[in-house]
Amino acid sequence: MRLYVVGGPGSGKSSLASALGARLGIPVVHLDDHWSKIFERPRPAGWTWSPTAARYRDTFVADCLARESWIVEGAEPPFVTAFAQASDLIVWCDLPFRMAAMRMIRRHVLADLVRTNAYPGYRRLYGFLRSVRRRYAKATERPADEWTAWTRSQVAEGSARYAGKVIRLNGSTSASTLRRVLERVAGTT
Secondary structure: OEEEEEEOOOOOHHHHHHHHHHHHOOOEEEHHHHHHHHOOOOOOOOOOOOHHHHHHHHHHHHHHHHOOOEEEEEOOOOOOHHHHHHOOEEEEEOOOHHHHHHHHHHHHHHHHHOOOOOOOOHHHHHHHHHHHHHHHHOOOOOOOOOOOOOOHHHHHHHHHOOHHHEEEEOOOOHHHHHHHHHHHHHHHO
């Protein structure tokens, strides 16, 4: 079984992918864990991929696709065609921005309280929320490549190409979301 879980920050992708991996016994690949090697930051205007980042990205995708089963989840890049094509099911966590923002705020505050916040500071959180809000509202435009920053419209466009294998989740509880995806997985095997 190959599952591709996509959606914006705070949409519940990581939690859902981890729960599915534990329930199904399938390894989970969190794109965030590879972010610093896949992406070159900061991206100046007119940026191009460094040979090192491009090589890592290509090898990383090939290694994932060579596996018999996997769950790949991440917000950036927004929608990787290779994962979408190879997947048995695409799970789009499409929460309203307000719900996602509340999750991001809660996660940030809890990480602050236990002193594990990798991105401390409420000014930084505010900037991140503004950035995510813009990406929820941003219209589709043709990016230089599919490895661009997340926008909801890019995920919608990518998902539309694979409508037959997309399950779109938009805000139920964790337990009902997991149950709904597991029912769909059972129907595809």
